[in-house]
Structures are given as structure tokens and as C-alpha cells.
Amino acid sequence: MTLNLDPDELASCVQCGLCLPHCPTFRVSGDESMSPRGRIALMRSVEDGAPITEEVKRSFETCVQCRGCETACPSGVKFGHLMEKTREALAKAHEITPSWQRFALGALDHPGLLSAGSKALAVAQRVKIVPKRLGVPRIPLRSPAMESSAGSVAGDVYLFTGCVMDVWQRDVHRDVQYVLERAGFGVIPTTNASCCGALHTHAGLGDRSRKMARHVIETLDGAIPILVDSAGCGAAMKEYGSLLGTDEAKAFGSRVFDVAEWLVANPGTLEAPGVLDLRVAVQDPCHLRHVQRVHLATRDLLRPFVRELVELDDEGLCCGAGGSYSALEPELAGQIRDRKVAAIDRANPDVVASANPGCSMHLQAAGVKSVHPLSLLAQALRG
Amino acid sequence: MKIRRTTHPDALVSILKQALSPDRVRNDAAERSLFSNDASIFKGGASGPVCFPVSTAEVQAITRIALDHGRAIVPRGAGTGLSGGAIPLGEPIVVSTMKMNKILEVDLVHRIAWVEPGVVNLDLTKTLMPLGFHFAPDPSSQQSCTIGGNVANNSGGPHCLAYGVTSQHVVALDVVLPNGELVHLGGLDAEPEGYDLRGAYVGGEGTLGIATRIAVRLTPNPQAVQTLLLAFNSVEDAANTVSAVIASGIVPAAMEVMDQLITQAVENYVNAGYPTDAAAVLLAEVDGLSSGVAINAERIAAIGREHGAVSVRVASNDEERARLWKGRKTAFGAVAQIAPAYYLHDTVVPRSQLAGVLRRVYEIGAEYHLTIVNVFHAGDGNLHPLILFDPRENGVLERVHAAASDIVEVSLSVGGVLSGEHGIGIEKRDHMELMFSFDDLDHQRRLRSAFDPLCRSNPGKVLPSPHSCADIQSLSRIPEGVWG
Ligand SMILES: Cc1cc2nc3c(=O)[nH]c(=O)nc-3n(C[C@H](O)[C@H](O)[C@H](O)COP(=O)(O)OP(=O)(O)OC[C@H]3O[C@@H](n4cnc5c(N)ncnc54)[C@H](O)[C@@H]3O)c2cc1C
Ligand code: SF4
Ligand code: SF4
Numbered sequence: 001m002t003l004n005l006d007p008d009e010l011a012s013c014v015q016c017g018l019c020l021p022h023c024p025t026f027r028v029s030g031d032e033s034m035s036p037r038g039r040i041a042l043m044r045s046v047e048d049g050a051p052i053t054e055e056v057k058r059s060f061e062t063c064v065q066c067r068g069c070e071t072a073c074p075s076g077v078k079f080g081h082l083m084e085k086t087r088e089a090l091a092k093a094h095e096i097t098p099s100w101q102r103f104a105l106g107a108l109d110h111p112g113l114l115s116a117g118s119k120a121l122a123v124a125q126r127v128k129i130v131p132k133r134l135g136v137p138r139i140p141l142r143s144p145a146m147e148s149s150a151g152s153v154a155g156d157v158y159l160f161t162g163c164v165m166d167v168w169q170r171d172v173h174r175d176v177q178y179v180l181e182r183a184g185f186g187v188i189p190t191t192n193a194s195c196c197g198a199l200h201t202h203a204g205l206g207d208r209s210r211k212m213a214r215h216v217i218e219t220l221d222g223a224i225p226i227l228v229d230s231a232g233c234g235a236a237m238k239e240y241g242s243l244l245g246t247d248e249a250k251a252f253g254s255r256v257f258d259v260a261e262w263l264v265a266n267p268g269t270l271e272a273p274g275v276l277d278l279r280v281a282v283q284d285p286c287h288l289r290h291v292q293r294v295h296l297a298t299r300d301l302l303r304p305f306v307r308e309l310v311e312l313d314d315e316g317l318c319c320g321a322g323g324s325y326s327a328l329e330p331e332l333a334g335q336i337r338d339r340k341v342a343a344i345d346r347a348n349p350d351v352v353a354s355a356n357p358g359c360s361m362h363l364q365a366a367g368v369k370s371v372h373p374l375s376l377l378a379q380a381l382r383g
Numbered sequence: 384m385k386i387r388r389t390t391h392p393d394a395l396v397s398i399l400k401q402a403l404s405p406d407r408v409r410n411d412a413a414e415r416s417l418f419s420n421d422a423s424i425f426k427g428g429a430s431g432p433v434c435f436p437v438s439t440a441e442v443q444a445i446t447r448i449a450l451d452h453g454r455a456i457v458p459r460g461a462g463t464g465l466s467g468g469a470i471p472l473g474e475p476i477v478v479s480t481m482k483m484n485k486i487l488e489v490d491l492v493h494r495i496a497w498v499e500p501g502v503v504n505l506d507l508t509k510t511l512m513p514l515g516f517h518f519a520p521d522p523s524s525q526q527s528c529t530i531g532g533n534v535a536n537n538s539g540g541p542h543c544l545a546y547g548v549t550s551q552h553v554v555a556l557d558v559v560l561p562n563g564e565l566v567h568l569g570g571l572d573a574e575p576e577g578y579d580l581r582g583a584y585v586g587g588e589g590t591l592g593i594a595t596r597i598a599v600r601l602t603p604n605p606q607a608v609q610t611l612l613l614a615f616n617s618v619e620d621a622a623n624t625v626s627a628v629i630a631s632g633i634v635p636a637a638m639e640v641m642d643q644l645i646t647q648a649v650e651n652y653v654n655a656g657y658p659t660d661a662a663a664v665l666l667a668e669v670d671g672l673s674s675g676v677a678i679n680a681e682r683i684a685a686i687g688r689e690h691g692a693v694s695v696r697v698a699s700n701d702e703e704r705a706r707l708w709k710g711r712k713t714a715f716g717a718v719a720q721i722a723p724a725y726y727l728h729d730t731v732v733p734r735s736q737l738a739g740v741l742r743r744v745y746e747i748g749a750e751y752h753l754t755i756v757n758v759f760h761a762g763d764g765n766l767h768p769l770i771l772f773d774p775r776e777n778g779v780l781e782r783v784h785a786a787a788s789d790i791v792e793v794s795l796s797v798g799g800v801l802s803g804e805h806g807i808g809i810e811k812r813d814h815m816e817l818m819f820s821f822d823d824l825d826h827q828r829r830l831r832s833a834f835d836p837l838c839r840s841n842p843g844k845v846l847p848s849p850h851s852c853a854d855i856q857s858l859s860r861i862p863e864g865v866w867g
Contacts, residue, residue: 007775008723011723011724011774011775012719012723014422014715014716014719014723014724014725015420015421015422016422016463016524016715016716017422017461017462017463017524017527017528018463018524018526018527018713018716019527020461020527021503021505021506021526021527030435030479030481030482030484030501031435031481032414032417032418032462032479032481033413033414033417038417041416041417042413042416042417045413045416050412050413050416053411053412053413055411055413055414056413059413073716074652074713074714074715074716074717074719075716075717075719075720076652076719076720077719313509
């Protein structure tokens with residue numbers, strides 16, 4: 001079968017191996033087949049007619065799609081795009097992404113289904129039948145809807161609330177809304193835009209993610225900036241241009257900002273009564289650092305409001321959360337997380353700031369105290 | 384002793400799996416294909432089963448099984464080699480050291496560290512840094528390549544100008560010989576007894592057995608460092624500056640030159656503020672005690688200006704330094720922005736000949752209608768011309784190889800040598816006769832035979848036939864008494 005990869009994109013890898021240490025799966029396994037270079041080599045051999053064996057699928061399925069290899073690659077290989085196309089071709093041929101996964105992902109763009117499922121989960125948590133190690137946050141049984149504060153003189157912004165995040169971590173959205181309002185902005189929560197489709201793209205369900213992208217674009221029509229507090233969603237939405245290939249999608253992508261990125265560029269009137277007496281380690285979500293490449297903004301935003309900011313010494317290596325990766329590949333995800341936890345221990349912070357709820361949950365499940373940077377900021381502003 | 388050549392491959396694999404563990408022996412076609420080449424442009428070979436040992440004992444077991452089944456072995460680190468050293472010829476068992484990656488002991492008293500061969504060069508340095516030390520050899524691939532690979536290729540790096548190449552930083556090793564025996568070479572004493580077999584082993588490119596434990600020297604971190612970036616209107620001016628700096632008696636920690644095209648590509652990737660309008664840039668670093676560093680930096684700047692430097696910039700902090708170095712160290716990869724493939728060459732010429740040889744290199748490029756860009760460890764005359772090409776163009780490889788041969792000839796004709804640091808491997812095997820006489824090569828073969836009488840370890844590399852024993856297929860009997 002063919003993976004429909006662009007030969008030029010494929011040819012841009014020169015096998016130098018400089019990406020190897022930046023790949024989380026290679027780091028924990030030492031296996032060439034679990035490295036960016038190895039995965040590209042296998043894509044090439046499939047394009048040259050090699051069969052799709054279990055080993056080949058394993059190589060592709062174990063990729064976290066963190067894209068750490070992209071920022072590490074001096075040759076500018078577009079690994080994320082290659083892997084998305086590869087997965088799409090394999091999913092179309094029903095080689096990967098079995099139907100139960102497709103069903104589970106289906107829930108994400110059906111708010112009714114998602115909320116029913118989450119209610120069931122919330123109840124299950126109350127009767128203590130959900131194992132802690134799954135890292136699912138305590139889901140509120142009831143959570144009042146978020147309200148719009150549109151009409152500010154400083155200008156209005158959309159706050160993209162997404163799917164799972166909206167149900168499971170509405171508190172983070174509330175903190176973000178609070179900070180934005182303190183900075184002087186009117187905030188419109190995007191309650192009806194639903195899911196960004198990132199997980200579907202990663203699973204190779206391209207047709208569905210394109211449909212969801214079109215829906216998001218239609219719902220959030222206009223010129224109002226769209227702020228996102230989940231790095232994975234933000235990355236996906238910024239890349240709608242390359243996903244759909246239309247000018248409209250490209251224009252949409254340029255209206256999308258990570259909340260910290262936006263606030264650093266548009267600081268407004270943020271003043272806190274004092275600094276938080278905390279040593280904060282910044283954990284860069286991969287899709288903030290390696291895809292959006294705006295991870296420095298998190299630091300610039302937090303610096304004035306906390307006692308101390310510390311860096312992890314692992315150069316932004318993935319934590320293993322990877323959207324649904326930690327559920328699909330728990331063993332590898334755990335090994336990758338062990339490295340991250342060790343780096344956190346070396347930095348010895350009071351708290352870890354992570355701008356992606358998925359990463360936070362994954363780290364919390366290993367006992368790490370991890371919060372959204374905007375929640376820290378909200379705490380500082382509230383005094 | 385008769386070699387069992389008839390063993391079915393499946394039987395070999397299951398014996399290997401018993402000796403290691405099932406998940407650390409791979410024999411599927413996909414996995415084997417990934418081990419068929421390294422970072423060089425050579426078309427891959429064909430690998431047999433791939434093994435991932437975790438201990439010296441396992442390496443010994445693999446070696447014995449290989450011997451018993453008439454298979455050769457090829458050690459492999461990160462596969463960043465550029466001369467084809469880790470390319471398997473004739474379906475040998477590939478022994479990956481990637482799971483032998485522990486730093487075993489840091490001994491500050493002797494100023495050495497014992498490491499496993501799969502430890503990544505930069506990981507070692509990062510571990511040592513807080514203790515006030517580092518591992519001096521810093522190949523541009525240091526974030527990925529392994530100490531085992533560094534030892535096998537006697538690798539160098541920008542900072543080897545002042546500190547010396549890998550051989551100067553390896554004090555002792557444990558080596559599994561191709562017959563499965565374990566030997567200790569070198570020692571922690573300043574003057575170990577007997578012949579310096581450690582020195583003979585380093586640079587062996589995997590043909591002298593597999594290093595499984597390596598004692599490396601720790602180098603104290605310098606008190607102060609200054610990095611200068613000088614821009615020139617011609618590559619010759621940069622080359623002449625380098626010669627003049629060395630002639631003045633200064634020993635900089637590093638002196639690296641990049642020409643315009645490569646500087647532009649690098650700048651595009653790292654945004655370090657490299658001047659993209661200069662014909663060449665010189666990155667020079669001085670380190671040592673603070674007072675000396677400042678004086679030497681000023682002297683280098685002055686010598687540069689005398690030789691036509693149009694600008695001199697001194698990095699003002701560690702971040703700026705790091706960014707400049709990141710640019711230099713990713714230069715090879717960055718050329719992908721200019722062409723989809725490159726052939727990175729590696730020769731050494733006397734420093735005084737640098738300017739002339741470079742002129743010839745550009746001419747050779749023009750003769751073959753190929754773009755050649757240059758980046759080099761100028762301080763020791765180590766040239767790295769990169770021949771750029773598009774592999775999809777018909778017949779281009781022949782032109783590339785012809786241009787490469789011409790570059791080798793030019794380098795040798797002015798009294799240079801074949802390889803500065805990337806090794807001979809497959810790449811320069813057949814150029815060895817240009818450099819060495821029949822007798823020289825014969826002595827090298829004898830050295831090799833002393834370690835590996837049956838040519839089991841990485842056959843077909845380094846020595847050209849008839850000195851090599853590449854034709855392992857014809858070997859069906861091990862002569863009596865060889866193993867004693
Ligand atoms: C972008 C780039 C930049 C580079 N820059 C430099 C540079 O500045 N200086 C430089 O010197 N080189 C450089 N190189 C070349 C290469 O990185 C070095 O030769 C490096 O030492 C190879 O290490 P490796 O772990 O990748 O070894 P591999 O490529 O896996 O193997 C290299 C050789 O070592 C042998 N070997 C590996 N492990 C062992 C062992 N344990 N025992 C015995 N033999 C073993 C193999 O059989 C093979 O012959 C560069 C390469 C790239 C791609
Ligand atoms: S992806 Fe980039 S860094 Fe990795 S091997 Fe290919 S060219 Fe080198
Ligand atoms: S996307 Fe992440 S996991 Fe996948 S190959 Fe790149 S670095 Fe490795």
C-alpha cells in the first residue's frame with residue numbers, strides 16, 4: 001500500500017541522527033525502530049513496497065507525536081505531517097485505530113455523550129471505583145456553565161473551551177477567564193464550538209478531524225482573537241491551515257493564540273497584591289514548545305508573580321501524556337514519565353506549571369503537584 | 384574446530400534469544416533494515432539478527448555464538464558515523480550498544496569515569512558538569528553519538544584543538560575479543576606496563592573487538608571562556624587568520640570556519656546573529672584563567688583585523704555562546720535547506736596550505752557542476768567540504784564520488800592525510816593505498832590479526848583487499864590452535 005507521502009518531505013531526512021536524544025520513545029528504549037530516523041526509514045520502505053508488518057505498525061503506533069524531533073532537526077524535516085499522513089493512510093486501510101478507539105473518539109465531538117459519560121465517571125469516583133493511577137481529576141458532579149463577559153473597552157476574546165477539558169477541568173477555564181478579565185478583556189467562552197479534532201488527527205482519522213475543523217472555523221467566524229489554554233488544542237487549531245489547505249483556514253489559524261502568548265503580547269492591566277511564595281518549575285507541553293514554539297511566554301508571564309522560576313534540565317523532552325497516548329501505551333508512557341519525574345525531582349520545585357491539562361493529569365497520577373500556569377497567576381491576582 | 388555454517392537462521396536467532404532475552408534479539412525484516420546503514424551516504428549493507436546486550440557477559444555470549452555459527456559481528460553505537468563503519472556487510476550479527484548506557488563510576492580522585500559504551504557523549508558531559516568536569520572530545524554529533532563510537536573512530540570535535548582527540552581521553556578499556564575472550568587494555572596508572580594496546584585499540588573502528596567498559600579522563604571545566612565571531616570578505620582571509628593565530632603561539636580552545644552558504648543556512652536555523660553577508664566566518668574560543676583569556680581574545684581580534692576581518696563580535700554571555708555553538712554544531716544538517724543530500728568529506732591538510740586547498744576544492748565543485756560548501760576545524764587543518772546534491776538526479780552519485788576522490792588527492796598531494804576524525808570505514812578503504820605503502824598496510828593487517836585472526840569483527844572495513852579479509856564467505860575452517 002502507499003502512504004501518500006510527499007517524496008520531497010520524505011527526502012529531507014539525511015539520517016544524521018541528531019534527533020535521536022530528543023525522541024522520548026528512543027530515549028527509553030534505545031530502539032532505532034522507536035526513533036524519528038527509524039520511523040522515517042520505515043515510511044520510505046513502505047513507500048518502496050515493503051509490507052505493513054506488525055513491527056512496522058508498532059513503530060508508527062508507539063510514536064507519541066510530540067514532535068520533539070522537529071525542533072531538534074536541523075534539516076527541517078516535517079515529522080508531524082509525515083506521521084499524520086502515515087496514520088491516516090493506515091487508519092483508512094484499517095491497519096491501526098481499532099473501532100473501539102474510533103467510538104471513544106466519537107464521543108469527543110458529541111457533547112451529550114461526553115457529558116453523560118463524565119457524569120457516570122464522577123459518580124464512579126464518589127463510590128471510589130476509579131483507580132487513582134489513571135490520573136483522572138475529580139470531576140465535579142455539577143458545574144455551572146461559564147458566562148460571557150463580552151463588551152469590554154480593551155476588546156473581546158474567545159476562550160476556546162474544547163471537549164474533555166470543558167467537562168473535566170472547567171476550573172482551569174474559570175481561572176483563565178478571571179485573569180483575562182483582570183487584564184481588561186471581555187471573554188466569550190466558546191461553548192458551542194466543541195472539539196478541535198487534534199486527537200482524531202493523531203489517530204489518523206483525517207476525514208473526521210477536517211470536518212471538526214470546518215465546524216470550529218464556522219462557529220468562530222469573525223475577527224475576534226481565539227485564545228486557547230490547552231497547548232494540544234492550540235497547536236491543532238494553529239495548523240488548521242495545513243490540515244484543510246484553504247486560505248480561510250490559514251486566516252483562522254493566525255487568529256489563534258495560546259493564552260500566555262496573548263497575555264505577554266497584550267499585558268493589559270495585571271497587578272497582583274504580592275508574589276506567590278513558590279518555587280515553580282515550568283514543564284513545557286510538547287505542542288507548546290515544539291509545535292507552537294511559544295513556550296517562553298509562560299515564563300515571561302509568570303516571572304513577576306512568583307518567587308522563583310526554575311527550568312527542567314531535560315530540554316523539553318516529552319512527559320509521555322500525548323493526548324490519548326498514556327491510555328493506549330501505558331507502559332511506554334510510564335517509562336517516559338519516569339524520566340520527567342526525575343528531572344522534576346532534580347529541579348526540586350514546590351509546584352510544576354504545565355500549560356496542557358493532559359500533561360498535568362499524567363504527572364499528577366505520578367504524584368507530581370502540577371497546575372496550569374494561569375491558575376497560578378489567578379491565585380496571585382486574587383492575593 | 385569446524386564452523387557450523389549450515390545452521391538455519393532461525394536456530395541462530397533462538398540461541399541468541401536464549402542467551403539474551405527474546406525481546407532483545409530482533410530478526411524481522413523491518414528492524415534489520417534499520418540497521419543496514421549509518422549516517423553516511425553509502426547504500427546500506429544487509430544486517431543479520433540485531434542484538435541489544437545489557438552486559439559484558441552478554442556481549443561475550445553473542446560473540447561466541449557468532450563464532451560458532453560462522454557469522455561475523457558488527458558493533459554499533461548511535462549510527463551517526465559518516466564513513467560507513469557500522470554498515471553490516473554479509474549479514475553479520477549487529478551488536479547495538481544502545482542498552483549499555485550506564486555511567487558506572489565517577490572517580491574524582493583519579494579524575495576518570497568508567498562508562499558503558501552506549502553512553503551518549505553529551506549525557507556524560509552533562510553529568511560531569513556540576514562536578515566541575517567534562518569529557519573533552521565534542522564531536523558536532525555529541526548530543527547523539529556514543530562513547531563507544533567515539534573510541535572506535537577516535538573522534539574529534541571543535542575543542543580537540545586544545546584538548547586532543549578521543550585517544551588522549553581514554554585511559555583504559557575492557558574489550559571483548561572476537562573469540563569471546565575479555566581483555567583489559569591500558570590502566571589507571573600514568574604509565575601502565577607493557578605495550579600500549581589501549582592506544583592501538585582506539586580508532587580500531589570495530590575491527591578489533593567490542594569495547595564494553597571504558598575509562599575516560601575527566602577534564603576540569605575552564606575558569607573563563609570567551610567566544611569570538613569574526614567575519615571576512617574571503618575564505619582565504621579567514622584561513623590566513625587561523626594560521627597567524629597559531630603562529631603567534633596562542634592555543635585557542637577551538638577555531639572553526641564556515642563559508643557563506645553554510646553560514647546562511649545555519650543562521651536560518653538558529654538565529655544566532657551570524658553575519659550572512661560575509662564570505663566566511665571564524666568562530667574562535669579561548670579558555671583558561673580569566674586574565675589570560677581576556678588577553679588572548681584581544682590578540683585574536685587584532686590578528687583577525689590585520690588579516691582583513693570586517694567585524695569582530697565577542698559573545699557577551701553563556702546563552703549567546705551556546706547559540707553560536709549550536710549553529711556550528713548543526714551546520715551539516717542545516718545544509719538540507721540548500722539541497723536534499725550531502726556528502727560530508729573529511730581530510731586534513733597542513734595549516735599553511737589551507738587557503739590554497741580550499742581554492743582547489745571550490746574549483747573541483749565547479750568542474751563537476753556540484754555545489755560544495757565548507758565548514759572546518761580550521762585550527763588543525765581538518766577540512767569538511769560538503770558536496771551537495773539531489774539523489775534523485777540521474778548519475779549524480781558518480782559525479783559526487785569523483786569530486787570526493789579529487790579532493791582526497793589534492794589533500795594528499797600537499798602532505799595531508801585521509802581522515803581527520805570520521806574514520807576510514809568503507810568510505811576511504813580504497814584510498815588507503817594512496818596514503819600507505821604495501822608494507823605499511825601489511826603491518827596494519829598484522830595488528831588487526833593479532834586481535835581478530837579470523838576477521839570476525841566488522842569485516843570489510845578500513846583495510847583494502849588484499850590486506851583485508853573481507854571475503855569471510857571463503858572461511859570455513861578456523862586454523863588449529865588459533866585460540867590456544
Ligand atoms: C551531524 C554529524 C556531525 C558529526 N560531527 C563529527 C565531528 O565533529 N567529529 C567527529 O569526529 N565525528 C563527527 N561525526 C561522525 C560521528 O558522529 C562520530 O564518528 C561518532 O563517534 C560515531 O559514534 P556512534 O555512536 O554514532 O557510532 P556508530 O556510527 O554507530 O559506529 C561508528 C564505528 O564505531 C564502531 N563501534 C561503535 N561502538 C563500538 C564499541 N562499543 N566497540 C567497538 N566498536 C564500536 C562501529 O562498528 C563503527 O565502525 C558527525 C556525524 C554527524 C552525523
Ligand atoms: S529527522 Fe532530521 S535530525 Fe532526524 S535523522 Fe532525519 S535529518 Fe537528522
Ligand atoms: S514525534 Fe516524538 S515520539 Fe514521535 S518520533 Fe518525533 S520525537 Fe519521537
